[in-house]
Amino acid sequence: MPTEEAIVKLFYLAAAVLFIIGLKGLSHPRTAVRGNLLAAIGMLVAIVVTLADNRIVSFQIIVSGFVVGGLLGAIMAYRAPMTAMPQVVAIFNGFGGGASALAVGAALEEALKGEWIEELTVQFTSSAAGAALIGAVSLTGSLVAFGKLQGLINERPILLRGRHVINSALVLICLGLSAWQVVGFTPLLFHADSQLAADLDRAAFPPDLRQAFENHGIALSGRLSVSVEEANKAWRITDSGNRETYETKRQGDHLSIHSHSALPFWIMVVVASILGIMLVIPIGGADMPVVVSLLNAYSGLAAAGHGWVLNNSVLIVAGSLVGAAGFILTALMSKAMNRSLANIVFAGVGATVATEAESEDIYAGRVKAASPGEVAMLMEGARRVVIVPGYGMAVAQAQYAIQDLTNLLESKGVEVEFGIHPVAGRMPGHMNVLLAEANIPYEKLKEMDEINPGFRQTDVVLVIGANDVVNPLARNADPSIPIAGMPILNVDQARSVVVIKRSLSPGFAGIPNPLFAADNALMLYGDAKRMAMDLTAALKEI
Numbered sequence: 001m002p003t004e005e006a007i008v009k010l011f012y013l014a015a016a017v018l019f020i021i022g023l024k025g026l027s028h029p030r031t032a033v034r035g036n037l038l039a040a041i042g043m044l045v046a047i048v049v050t051l052a053d054n055r056i057v058s059f060q061i062i063v064s065g066f067v068v069g070g071l072l073g074a075i076m077a078y079r080a081p082m083t084a085m086p087q088v089v090a091i092f093n094g095f096g097g098g099a100s101a102l103a104v105g106a107a108l109e110e111a112l113k114g115e116w117i118e119e120l121t122v123q124f125t126s127s128a129a130g131a132a133l134i135g136a137v138s139l140t141g142s143l144v145a146f147g148k149l150q151g152l153i154n155e156r157p158i159l160l161r162g163r164h165v166i167n168s169a170l171v172l173i174c175l176g177l178s179a180w181q182v183v184g185f186t187p188l189l190f191h192a193d194s195q196l197a198a199d200l201d202r203a204a205f206p207p208d209l210r211q212a213f214e215n216h217g218i219a220l221s222g223r224l225s226v227s228v229e230e231a232n233k234a235w236r237i238t239d240s241g242n243r244e245t246y247e248t249k250r251q252g253d254h255l256s257i258h259s260h261s262a263l264p265f266w267i268m269v270v271v272a273s274i275l276g277i278m279l280v281i282p283i284g285g286a287d288m289p290v291v292v293s294l295l296n297a298y299s300g301l302a303a304a305g306h307g308w309v310l311n312n313s314v315l316i317v318a319g320s321l322v323g324a325a326g327f328i329l330t331a332l333m334s335k336a337m338n339r340s341l342a343n344i345v346f347a348g349v350g351a352t353v354a355t356e357a358e359s360e361d362i363y364a365g366r367v368k369a370a371s372p373g374e375v376a377m378l379m380e381g382a383r384r385v386v387i388v389p390g391y392g393m394a395v396a397q398a399q400y401a402i403q404d405l406t407n408l409l410e411s412k413g414v415e416v417e418f419g420i421h422p423v424a425g426r427m428p429g430h431m432n433v434l435l436a437e438a439n440i441p442y443e444k445l446k447e448m449d450e451i452n453p454g455f456r457q458t459d460v461v462l463v464i465g466a467n468d469v470v471n472p473l474a475r476n477a478d479p480s481i482p483i484a485g486m487p488i489l490n491v492d493q494a495r496s497v498v499v500i501k502r503s504l505s506p507g508f509a510g511i512p513n514p515l516f517a518a519d520n521a522l523m524l525y526g527d528a529k530r531m532a533m534d535l536t537a538a539l540k541e542i
């Protein structure tokens with residue numbers, strides 16, 4: 001291996017190690033910032049080394065792509081509120097998958113032009129097919145996920161009749177086109193003597209070559225023509241009877257022959273794009289974060305496939321890490337919701353919502369409202385308070401007001417802890433990120449398994465903008481309940497529960513919550529931030 005190549009590989013290895021250490025750091029909030037930084041340094045090393053390597057397009061193209069893409073990305077990320085993060089992640093991730101599909105398509109076209117024909121190996125063509133298939137699915141699937149989360153498309157599952165049959169057919173078509181492409185593009189090597197080349201140069205089709213084609217299972221028609229592309233080096237054989245063209249190139253004492261058209265590849269990309277839409281359209285908005293994580297894993301796989309096409313080890317490692325991390329996160333999220341991935345992806349959960357009559361049955365005359373002053377009195381007398389945040393805290397950006405409330409309660413000798421449900425909010429770690437932003441110590445954030453046994457010894461639970469994650473209906477095994485079997489925070493076991501939200505509207509799962517009508521529950525109606533501030537003010541007055 002030449003020294004230069006060895007140095008590039010060494011830097012790629014360093015980048016891969018930085019990615020892995022960075023990813024490990026992301027597994028805990030305390031090390032997450034450093035982990036993120038290390039992974040970013042790894043990416044910088046990978047980019048600089050790739051740019052310094054000689055097989056790249058012009059720097060003008062790279063810099064313009066960097067400026068345009070970077071600018072658009074920065075504007076989109078700055079303009080998106082925290083609550084819109086899932087759809088921002090979805091669309092960025094989709095672009096990654098789309099970029100992989102287009103980049104392998106470009107590499108294929110480039111190779112077909114004959115520039116690096118020797119690289120058209122089975123590894124090249126099959127990885128190109130795989131990367132393009134998965135990349136196109138993740139692009140259009142992510143666009144649908146973005147549309148649903150942004151409210152541009154109906155977030156309820158759209159269940160087309162016969163969708164499983166249609167999707168299976170689309171998968172088979174994609175696989176068939178991929179196989180066609182792999183077989184058509186993989187060059188057939190024929191031993192070529194100078195007589196054969198001379199015949200081709202005279203635009204005559206040598207009979208030996210017909211036999212060689214047939215030996216490789218390619219039946220030629222009677223209408224063949226040969227055009228000389230590059231004297232004694234490259235020829236184009238057109239079989240007008242079968243409407244097929246074969247690029248023929250001299251490689252040492254061999255001829256390499258492959259099909260000319262990239263059409264099956266691009267048709268496959270279009271079909272895979274339709275498949276991406278078809279796969280995500282039947283999934284409800286509440287399940288979208290899981291789908292986004294799955295699509296994220298797909299775009300990682302597409303990037304890894306892209307790495308195989310280009311023989312670029314750092315792209316293979318980075319793509320595989322994204323793919324594996326995405327699959328692990330998807331599995332953890334499904335587990336936290338007590339659902340199988342198949343149920344999330346294929347069952348169309350969420351197609352029905354609670355009717356007003358159903359909600360009326362549960363709430364009628366049983367819901368008690370309280371004022372900030374009354375709740376402050378209740379908390380003043382408590383020894384232990386547990387705060388359970390949910391999506392509403394993110395909407396209201398109430399984390400700083402909650403920090404003030406926590407500090408005040410602690411200054412009055414009340415023990416305060418936070419109960420964090422793994423799927424509270426709209427993305428994994430949503431609550432942890434917001435509370436960390438407000439400098440609430442990690443030690444106070446207790447995961448579900450840790451906090452649940454302590455609710456019976458808790459005087460007051462303050463539920464702030466959470467709904468589904470504290471809904472006792474989840475304990476029900478009835479499969480018509482979308483959150484049936486999902487482990488919840490058992491806040492109803494505490495002596496008193498105060499729920500801060502603006503109304504009795506359902507949460508993301510679209511079902512009523514019997515907790516609001518429980519004997520030990522009080523509703524504090526209003527915006528989460530406003531109510532946390534009012535509670536602090538009322539506590540100060542006591």
Ligand code: NAP
Nearest residue numbers: 289390391392423425427428467468469502503507508528
């Ligand atoms: P939720 O069930 O969606 O309920 C959020 C509640 O917040 C709503 O009922 C809403 O009631 C209230 N709210 C909204 N804006 C508010 C504001 N400004 N002030 C006060 N309250 C406000 O939320 P959750 O309990 O956090 O549950 C998360 C849901 O998302 C679960 O169904 C979960 O399965 C799903 N999910 C999450 C993830 C994830 O990664 N985190 C992944 C997949 C699915 P009002 O309108 O009455 O105020």
